[in-house]
Amino acid sequence: MNRALVLAGGLSFERDVSLRSGRRVCDALRSAGVEAEVRDADASLLPALAESAPDAVFIALHGAPGEDGSVRGVLDLAGVPYAGSAPHACRVAWDKPTAKALLRAAGVATPDSVTLPQGSFRELGAHEVLDRLLRRLPLPLLVKPASGGSALGASIVEDADALPAAMVHCFSYGTTALVERLVAGTELAVSVVERDGVPEALPAVEVVPKDGPLFDYNARYTAGATDYHVPARLPEDVLTAASRVALAAHRVLGLRDLSRTDLVVDADGTPWFLEVNVSPGMTETSLLPMSAAAAGLDLGVLCRDLLAAAAAR
């Protein structure tokens, strides 16, 4: 594994996060002895790959192009290996309602939810639809775009009259809303990496935002805004159950190389699947690098090994 290309930037709401992820991965790879450079997924990418293809590509793109399979589909066409899930698996993981349905069918607990496109509200009347929704799902609720990252567009709804505002905010970031029962408990992020082809769950990170209950954009990317506990402050058997959920997500959805599952453990110790990310953040405040460090893994070596595995496929 000599030369790597790190894809970062992209044209999504999370471009800024992606640029930071890309820089950190690039620095880490270089310190692990890999010749690495960062490139944006723009019109210059394919010609650059044609001219001088790297051994493998690390995808640090966040948001649709990096996570819904589109860029990976193009890399497959170009015959360039990359670390991470294949396009079909990405599509399924990127759409949260689909991921939840598949995991529920596999016996994993995930909060009750309703998925509604903006059109439904427009055509059938927001008041009527919201009224039915509130009868179906008890408060409090978590409203978020059906696909998207960094909690953009997400909000917690504790009062029924705050629901319209939450929907408006959600639809600023996406055309379909996922409205979920809010499960109270301990928020965990469990990263999974494949080593020698075998998926392993890294130590779970417990996430405690300091300013408000939601682990929102500010809480994620402002250093000091959130307390993180790794290992998480939960009993061993609960942590094992949480790891099993993350491994199940990785397996059931057909993911590859690396993923990060976000879940919440309730008072009974039951882990509830929320979502899984195929292009986890790699910034200075991100969760996978934190888990890797807790497991004694060097981030650069980890990324290099994932790229080497991809190149050998």
Place this chain on the structure above:
Amino acid sequence: MVNLDPYGDRYAARTRGMTASEIRALFAVASRPEVVSLAGGMPYTAALPLDAVAAAVADLVATRGPVALQYGSGQGDPELRELICTVMALEGIAASPDDVVVTVGSQQGLDLVTRIFVDPGDVVVAEAPSYVGALGTFAAYQAEVVHVPMDDHGLVPEALSETLGRVGPRAKFLYTVPNFHNPAGVSLSRERRDVVLDICRRHDILVLEDNPYGLLGFDGEPEPALRARTGDGVLYLGSFSKTFAPGLRVGWVLAPHSVREKLVLAAEAAVLCPPSFTQMVVADYLRTQPWQDQVKVFRELYRERRDAILDALAQHFPAGSVWTRPGGGFYTWVTLPPGLDSKEMLPRAVTARVAYVPGTAFYADGSGASSLRLSYCYPEPDRIREGVRRLAGVIKEEQELRDTFGPVRPHAARGTDSPAPDLA
């Protein structure tokens, strides 16, 4: 526990509020060619006579290299300060080079003036809306900003009088951008200039006049500056960023001698001295190049873009939107149809591949969501038209969303909403 900011409990009180917001992060997409950015404030530096500038820089290094690359005076290059006086004379200001302090951009001038006058808790009076760079400076010195309304002719004198009466001795200065205001696009009318000065004199409050765009009016001669009418009680900030180039980082403060003494000490404590190299580049440019012809070139260029944006707004924007008609400078201030929120709308605009700055960036008190700033200085006229077309579509979609759900409370989001300066 993992603490990602081990210095968290050591920061000075003045850093409170220094967080970027998710809105600021959205501006990252504006650097992609697919996005039409009407959000930036970058002058069109490609229009400069670059061959002439290159030759001048080469000559500077070849003939005066050791001096150009050496520390200089904390107050700034004496020859440049003389030339600055000839530049200010174009707007009616009579001044001595001794009272000019060269700064690293007029932004630094703003910082130094605030540093020497403002204690935490002091009041600064500013227009509504006000320049985002100034709001950042005032926040850094823990000032309380009180906004005074403007209309199409600038600051409203009655409102200014009422506000000054109310805030009284806690107000250290009035910060005003009288020409082609950023972000409002309006100018303080001739009639109101003396009225405003009079009100400030009666209330014994300093005036800080910030004038980067005065020479970039599209019609007629520049209106004499506030500082042209009186040397007492008016501090003046000037800049070469728009008339020459922002990358040189050369601006200045014109202040009465006692204030100037303190400014020089403050400047030395901040940077030792402003950059000798770029000051000498500016001085050579003013001395040897037809720089006023270049300003005319800029004016025509920006006029064409102003016309493009105003035409496009009239053509595409829905009923209920209003906007200012700038006679110069870079910006128009658009007020959306009622019930819309420019900050909440920005993600949709990004999806539609157009960027603007939400009005909230230009207020210290959280207002401004009903408006937004559009800049026309950088993109080509056709791109400007395309951007306005896209934005009109976004507004219509936003109206549909609001019609669907009815009026809602805005989503609370913390942090700075404005983009970085190198946003196109």
